[in-house]
Amino acid sequence: EVHLVESGGGLVKPGGSLRLSCAASGFSFNYYNMNWVRQAPGKGLEWVSSISSSSSYIYYADSVRGRFTISRDNAKNSLYLQMNRLRGDDTAVYYCARGDNGDYYWGQGALVTVSS
Amino acid sequence: QIVVTQEPSFSVSPGGTATLTCGLSSGSVSANFYPSWYQQTPGQSPRTLIYSTNVRSSGVPHRFSGSILGNKAALTITGAQADDESDYYCVLYMGSGIWVFGGGTKVTVL
Numbered sequence: 001e002v003h004l005v006e007s008g009g010g011l012v013k014p015g016g017s018l019r020l021s022c023a024a025s026g027f028s029f030n031y032y033n034m035n036w037v038r039q040a041p042g043k044g045l046e047w048v049s050s051i052s053s054s055s056s057y058i059y060y061a062d063s064v065r066g067r068f069t070i071s072r073d074n075a076k077n078s079l080y081l082q083m084n085r086l087r088g089d090d091t092a093v094y095y096c097a098r099g100d101n102g103d104y105y106w107g108q109g110a111l112v113t114v115s116s
Numbered sequence: 117q118i119v120v121t122q123e124p125s126f127s128v129s130p131g132g133t134a135t136l137t138c139g140l141s142s143g144s145v146s147a148n149f150y151p152s153w154y155q156q157t158p159g160q161s162p163r164t165l166i167y168s169t170n171v172r173s174s175g176v177p178h179r180f181s182g183s184i185l186g187n188k189a190a191l192t193i194t195g196a197q198a199d200d201e202s203d204y205y206c207v208l209y210m211g212s213g214i215w216v217f218g219g220g221t222k223v224t225v226l
Binding site (some may be wrong): 037044045046047050057058059062095101102103104105106107108109 | 135150151156161167209219
């Protein structure tokens with residue numbers, strides 16, 4: 001069974017940093033593109049970033065480009081999101097999602113709260 | 117900046133048909149945008165219903181279907197059931213690796 005488990009969320013002050021992890025199991029992680037999608041409280045979904053299976057291709061939304069870095073370790077079946085210079089509008093549940101062309105399998109999400 | 121548009125809300129009777137749309141603030145949606153649809157109930161992770169316009173994701177009931185209607189992508193729920201009451205989101209591929217979600221449609225079954 002496919003499992004995606006996010007961790008590393010929490011409360012951080014504006015300007016601070018946080019690293020999210022997504023542990024994958026139940027499938028061949030190194031075959032799949034991976035993504036981060038977030039959802040601010042009471043708001044809609046927002047695509048954040050994608051990384052190809054071999055890390056050759058990486059893409060970011062304008063709202064996070066230059067502050068966030070997506071990466072993966074195929075040997076550890078893990079996806080990461082390094083978030084720097086965090087702002088209040090980065091407060092959201094961050095979902096790890098497997099797949100491409102919109103065919104996503106979703107994790108349960110990790111809450112990141114940016115507040116002083 | 118291009119905005120992906122969805123109806124904020126939609127009401128359908130039990131057993132009825134609901135057609136939700138996903139458009140662009142400028143231009144037309146085609147299959148080249150790989151329109152995809154997701155269902156989300158409060159407190160839960162999204163669930164993929166349809167991807168690449170009309171491909172039903174694994175385990176999704178046949179009452180959910182996707183298409184292009186005119187200049188928009190569409191999600192049709194045929195024979196709506198009470199547990200279809202959820203938020204529905206579409207996403208479009210804008211090229212260069214960029215995806216943009218619509219604002220979502222809150223569907224009420226009553």
